[in-house]
Amino acid sequence: xxxxxxxxxxxxxTVAVYSEADRGALHVRMAxxxxxxxxxxxxxxxxxxxxxxxxxxxxxxxxxxxGYGFLAxxxxxxxxxxxxxxxxxxxxxxxxxxxxxxVESRRAVARFGVPMVPGTMDPVESQEEARKIAASVxxxxxxxxxxxxxxxxxxxxxxxxxxAEAFRTTRAEAMxxxxxxxxxxxxxxxxxxxxxxxxxxxxHGNAIFLGExxxxxxxxxxxxxxxxxxxxxxxxxxxxMGKAALDVVRAAEYTNAGTVxxxxxxxxxxxxxxxxxxxxxxxxxxxxxTGIDIVKEQIRIAAGEKLSLTSDDVVxxxxxxxxxxxxxxxxxxxxxxxxxxRLLRTPSGPGVRDDSxxxxxxxxxxxxDPLISKLVAWAxxxxxxxxxxxxxxxxxxxxxxxxxxxxxxxxxNDADFRNGQFDTGFINRWLGQVKTxxxxxxxxxxxxxxxxxxxxxVSQKPEPESSGVSGGLWKLNxxxxxxxxx
Amino acid sequence: MKFTVMVxxxxxxxxxxxxxxxxxxxxxxxxYVLEARAVEPGVFWLNWNQRSIEVFVTPNGDGYSxxxxxxxxxxxxLDARKKLKRTKHSGHxxxxxxxxxxxxxxxRVMAGDGAEVEPNQGIVVMEAMKMQNEIxxxxxxxxxxxxxxxxATVGSGDLxxxxxxxxxx
Numbered sequence: 001x002x003x004x005x006x007x008x009x010x011x012x013x014t015v016a017v018y019s020e021a022d023r024g025a026l027h028v029r030m031a032x033x034x035x036x037x038x039x040x041x042x043x044x045x046x047x048x049x050x051x052x053x054x055x056x057x058x059x060x061x062x063x064x065x066x067g068y069g070f071l072a073x074x075x076x077x078x079x080x081x082x083x084x085x086x087x088x089x090x091x092x093x094x095x096x097x098x099x100x101x102x103v104e105s106r107r108a109v110a111r112f113g114v115p116m117v118p119g120t121m122d123p124v125e126s127q128e129e130a131r132k133i134a135a136s137v138x139x140x141x142x143x144x145x146x147x148x149x150x151x152x153x154x155x156x157x158x159x160x161x162x163x164a165e166a167f168r169t170t171r172a173e174a175m176x177x178x179x180x181x182x183x184x185x186x187x188x189x190x191x192x193x194x195x196x197x198x199x200x201x202x203x204h205g206n207a208i209f210l211g212e213x214x215x216x217x218x219x220x221x222x223x224x225x226x227x228x229x230x231x232x233x234x235x236x237x238x239x240x241m242g243k244a245a246l247d248v249v250r251a252a253e254y255t256n257a258g259t260v261x262x263x264x265x266x267x268x269x270x271x272x273x274x275x276x277x278x279x280x281x282x283x284x285x286x287x288x289x290t291g292i293d294i295v296k297e298q299i300r301i302a303a304g305e306k307l308s309l310t311s312d313d314v315v316x317x318x319x320x321x322x323x324x325x326x327x328x329x330x331x332x333x334x335x336x337x338x339x340x341x342r343l344l345r346t347p348s349g350p351g352v353r354d355d356s357x358x359x360x361x362x363x364x365x366x367x368x369d370p371l372i373s374k375l376v377a378w379a380x381x382x383x384x385x386x387x388x389x390x391x392x393x394x395x396x397x398x399x400x401x402x403x404x405x406x407x408x409x410x411x412x413n414d415a416d417f418r419n420g421q422f423d424t425g426f427i428n429r430w431l432g433q434v435k436t437x438x439x440x441x442x443x444x445x446x447x448x449x450x451x452x453x454x455x456x457x458v459s460q461k462p463e464p465e466s467s468g469v470s471g472g473l474w475k476l477n478x479x480x481x482x483x484x485x486x
Numbered sequence: 487m488k489f490t491v492m493v494x495x496x497x498x499x500x501x502x503x504x505x506x507x508x509x510x511x512x513x514x515x516x517x518y519v520l521e522a523r524a525v526e527p528g529v530f531w532l533n534w535n536q537r538s539i540e541v542f543v544t545p546n547g548d549g550y551s552x553x554x555x556x557x558x559x560x561x562x563x564l565d566a567r568k569k570l571k572r573t574k575h576s577g578h579x580x581x582x583x584x585x586x587x588x589x590x591x592x593x594r595v596m597a598g599d600g601a602e603v604e605p606n607q608g609i610v611v612m613e614a615m616k617m618q619n620e621i622x623x624x625x626x627x628x629x630x631x632x633x634x635x636x637x638a639t640v641g642s643g644d645l646x647x648x649x650x651x652x653x654x655x
Binding site for chain 2: 332333334335336338342343366399400406409438439440441443444445446447448449450451453454455456458
């Protein structure tokens with residue numbers, strides 16, 4: 001959707017590929033052409049490189065934008081595009097492969113003096129070696145799978161007593177999840193914030209950074225709220241982090257859009273984590289604050305154009321916050337809640353951007369990540385941006401499936417969140433607090449009963465236009481009956 | 487007209503009388519006078535004591551899911567037949583079926599045949615969409631039948647267990 005919008009503004013025709021589960025999906029409807037590439041399981045559709053290449057050739061496409069999921073960080077796919085004379089809107093296969101390996105990427109950026117969390121760069125081979133390294137960096141430590149990412153395949157170890165067991169299970173999990181049991185060790189940074197730098201680099205040796213994003217609000221190592229700028233990064237720190245990010249770009253001979261992720265500790269020291277070699281889900285907050293359309297920049301860079309700005313030309317204006325709206329049930333341990341969206345009302349008005357992928361009547365498939373929208377609010381100050389987000393969340397209505405809208409309303413009310421005082425452990429601690437869930441009042445229950453009777457009496461009657469109740473009811477009934485049969 | 491309505495598990499009698507532009511309602515022993523209009527598919531607007539209230543109504547199983555004021559409640563209109571069924575059901579002292587909310591794999595059994603469970607106690611751990619989650623018992627009771635084994639693949643709506651609540655209360 002995001003890519004289709006950028007292309008539409010640039011006068012570029014688009015082709016969407018879709019699986020069985022996404023027949024009729026919003027992005028497919030919006031594209032100029034659509035190619036069905038297989039059944040719902042992503043292995044046989046969105047991850048099937050040959051099928052996507054075939055679709056591109058069949059439609060005489062010039063370029064492929066990989067989005068931010070599935071094959072977006074897959075070097076083999078970028079290579080397949082190159083082999084088939086398709087422009088891959090992203091970095092080179094070499095840069096993707098280099099940054100995709102935790103061990104190799106650390107080795108590469110170390111040469112440019114980018115600060116890193118103390119630890120090993122090489123896979124740790126044995127228990128004894130693990131014990132030695134842990135002793136030298138000091139507990140607590142993190143065990144991380146070399147091939148891992150997105151919060152998967154890592155484990156914190158607080159003492160030597162836990163180490164042997166943790167080392168064994170992390171390796172076994174890494175093997176099961178990634179087919180590679182290489183594991184490395186890092187010192188655990190306590191109370192860290194996750195702050196990342198957006199970069200753009202063209203094919204003419206120019207590279208710029210577009211400020212930072214604060215992504216510390218995470219659940220199970222997955223970002224849920226992101227903002228730009230970070231409430232704790234000032235222009236001096238931003239410059240230092242930006243310079244380090246551009247060093248990473250040079251180390252990887254990186255091109256196109258990318259994100260350099262850092263941990264920021266309580267003493268404002270930052271450490272390189274990894275580089276995401278693609279567009280990020282949260283890119284919109286940077287766009288709102290800098291006014292730069294990152295997807296259009298990606299396309300221009302891929303077309304061989306030179307960057308028209310320098311880092312100093314980038315002006316940060318106001319604050320943007322993003323909430324990732326998921327079809328999931330916070331009341332039931334955030335269990336996915338796929339199903340048909342019976343009613344959808346999206347927020348609008350000043351400073352609100354809703355990058356949604358769904359519509360009323362759409363069946364959120366069980367097959368993929370149940371992200372239904374990225375809701376962004378912008379305002380001149382952080383406080384106003386939070387208030388505006390709260391307003392947008394209240395306007396947002398999704399019926400038929402569970403969503404995490406209410407969860408965001410509560411988190412945004414938290415005093416520590418409002419004060420900008422949080423780290424990556426915030427959500428975990430927040431969820432652990434006892435909350436008094438307000439239950440509906442007697443009047444609310446009674447009004448619910450009355451409205452249900454009104455709705456029901458309408459749906460029982462067979463003929464329209466024969467009651468004193470307003471005409472909208474009949475349409476409502478017809479629509480609802482239609483939905484019910486689906 | 488008189489109705490029996492179940493709101494979030496509690497049964498109340500609702501009496502409605504429509505006059506020009508107004509609805510007079512009695513819910514239990516409480517009286518309401520309000521304006522009501524279906525403004526959009528699935529959306530009712532109410533004016534009750536000058537309070538502008540939006541109510542969202544969507545079909546949900548045998549009844550409706552009704553949202554207002556930030557709360558979502560299951561509401562069911564009980565006709566004579568349903569009322570009888572409900573009573574009979576509770577007469578049989580609630581054997582409740584627990585079903586899979588979506589397709590997945592049973593990775594662990596936490597409460598086997600015959601086990602006593604509390605409300606919200608996990609019966610099995612299920613892996614779906616790369617996440618592990620407990621499937622919980624909605625009531626206090628005994629596992630009358632566990633329909634799955636560890637490692638089993640289940641589809642959406644498949645029976646996981648029957649919890650017998652008759653010994654409880």
